[in-house]
Amino acid sequence: MAKDVSASETIDLDSILKQLGAFGKYNIVNYALLLFPIFLAGMYGSVFVFEAPDITYRCEISQCEDVNKSMWLEHAIPREKDNLLSKCKQYQFIGNYSQNNGTCSERDFNKAVVEECEKYVYSDEDSAVKDFNLGCQNWKRTLIGTIHNSGLFLSLPLTGIISDRYGRKIALSIACLMNGIFGFIRSFSTSYIMMLIFEFLEAGLGAGAYSTAFVLAMELVGPKGRVFGNTLINAVYVLGLMSLSGLSWWLQDWRLQIRIIYAPAFLGFTYLWILNESVRWLLSKGRHNEAVDILKKAMKMNKVDLTDDVLSPLSELGDVEDTKSKEVAPKEEENKSSFTQALKSNIIRKRVLVCSFLWITCTFVYYGLSINSVSLAGNKYLNFMLVAFVEIPANFACLLVLDRFGRKRTLITTYVLSACLCISLSLLPKDQKWLPLVIYLSGKFSITVAYSSVYIYVSEVFPTNVRQSLLAVCSALGRVGSTLAPLTPLLALYYDNLPAIFFGSMTLVASALVFTLPETINVPLPDTVEEAEKLSRRKDVKDNA
Structure with a gap:
């Protein structure tokens, strides 16, 4: 019976990436290109906080x-x-x-x-609250963020399907273009309803740019480079957040701010011609010659000569592409949906559910703490920048602990720590001034480590041919948290610390669920469903040893 020849069956791609170097010239150039839409995503994900802030x-x-x-x-x-x-x-x-x-x-x-x-x-403060007369309608004000984040339920699966079927760079280019078009139009909103429509469309068709760029970056390097690459991505995302707050503080004009930050998104559409496709994705699709060409380009740029035992299968791969593709064609008719095949696995289904809840928890607490930071005492722009800035050391802490202590232990520890810190906010005396801010920043620090760990962890437990799609499913379901997070300031109207209690309760549940997942430290990315399932069997063997 003819069957598809995946990268894992023909060559050991991770060993090739290791010989090429985690961050040679080729990797640096491609990472620099990918970091640009990630920087923009940092601003786009929270811009609603400064579009419609509560004013006097x-x-x-x-x-x-x-x-x-x-x-x-x-x-x-x-x-x-x-x-x-x-x-x-x-x-x-x-x-x-x-x-x-x-x-x-x-x-x-x-x-x-x-x-x-x-x-x-x-007052003279700039806000959509004043432009659209939303006084004493806090639910309408917070609904702007909810509508924006609800767009991710559409964008992440849609972008995931495009990415896994047609390629990472096509999905990324289209998402950037949608960001630019609908974000720019939103700045000319003449009514509250018009603003909501374009909030949804911009996120619904463009927010997948971040997840696509992330997957491309993770597939660009070997196991040893993934954690550092993830840290770099998150640090740039934080710079986007801080730039958003600083720009908003300087401009004091939400319409002008939107035009300034969304105009560069149009540049992302040029990636269709200048960005290299993921080699791992090309191999999973049987497009071997293209994969070989890119690997040879990387060898030349990195000035690396691969050993004969690596070059030999590479050469054979290019020669057999046509014959193999003919053998695979009948089977492609029988197996039209790799996504459906993956979900037939009980192990994969369980991972999707657990990872989705972990993602819900991270987005709910992460965005909830960011959004509520503007309600803390002091300058709201500085508070937002501080809460964002603490993510940089958190991501570097993630770099240090993930490869040393593993993914599971890191997640459990940070979830429990987040729960303790958030719940402790409700126990502080009201006359405390600086201590609540310190605990608040510490809570953001711990949930950021957890969020960064979840992002890289989820990318490691699913097979290549459906990695973007399943990551998109988890991320999309996880956006239940980011969709509800903008509404949490309404809880504070009843009890100041009610949002923090919700945050702490969810992180405790998430910490317990992590115990059901396998460890993936220093494990090559699985290319097939069978390889992904072996991660759990590997765990069981270790536990019984």
């Missing part, structure tokens, strides 16, 4: 707005939490503006009756 506003008292506010404002608006003037309430106006000769005073308001605002007076 109050009820409009139309009869008194032209009068000196010191004479009536304190008597017109009740004070609420932290002794601040209410945003949504006013005392009943009982005065007669004409009889008062155009003046307002305490006697014109009945403090026994509190009413809802009908109109609002906004």
Whole structure:
């Protein structure tokens, strides 16, 4: 019976990548190209935080707005939490503006009756809240982020299918183009509904750029280079986050900011012509000559001469491409969907479910802590930058611990640590000033290590021919967390530390689920479902040894 000849059956690709060097000139050039859309993704993923931030506003008292506010404002608006003037309430106006000769005073308001605002007076702060009159409609304000992140339910599987079927660079180029088109149009929104539509379309058709670039980067290097590559990717993503906050602080204009950050996305479409395709993907598709050409190009750029035992199968691979593709053709008709075949495996299905929950937990806590950071005391832009900056040492910590202690032990430890730190926030006395920020940053540090570990871990437990698709499924389901995260500030309206308690509870559950997964430290990437299943059998053998 004829069967497909995968990379693993013909050559040991990981050994070739090892001889080429984890980060030679070829790798550096390609990584530099991939880091550009990742930097942009860092800004795109959280831009909604600065599109519609909560700003200062109050009820409009139309009869008194032209009068000196010191004479009536304190008597017109009740004070609420932290002794601040209410945003949504006013005392009943009982005065007669004409009889008062155009003046307002305490006697014109009945403090026994509190009413809802009908109109609002906004501060000079820039926000979609003011542009679309969203005063006292916090659910509409937070819904912007939820709609944006819900687009990932569409983009990640869609991009994954395109990537696994037509190629990584095609998927990446198309996603970048969609980011540029729909993100740029969003800056011209004339209504709240128009803004929501383009929030969804931009993320729904373009957010897969990050996951595609990540998979390309992971397939570019051997096992020893994956952790460092992952760390580099995450550090650049953090620079995107910090740049977003700094740019927002400087511009104070959400529409101009969107135009500035989305315009470079159009450059990503040129990757269709300048980026090299993944060798591992080409081999899995039987496009051996193209794979060989790219490997030879990498050898030349890295100035590496591969040994004869490696070069020989490479040469044979190019010679037999045509005959093998003819043998495989009938079988391709019988096995139209590698994705369906993979999901027939009980082991793979279990991994998809567990990895999806791990991803949900990471996105919920990671984005939740970032979004709620603007509510901390102090400058919201600096707070956001600090919470983002702490991810850089977290990613380097990830580099140190993943290859030393393994994926499972790292995940369990960081999930438990995140739970302890988040829950401890609810136990602190209210008069503490600096300690909550320290614990908050520590919580972000630990969940970042977990998130980085999950990203690389999930890319290691699935086979090559469906890696992007299954990673996309886990990531898409995981976006339940990032979709709900923008709504967590609403929980704080009922109890300040309620979001932190939710974060801690989920990370405890996730830590328990990690025990059901195999260890993948220093294990070559599986190319087939059978190789992926052996990871669990390998675990069982070790446990019984």
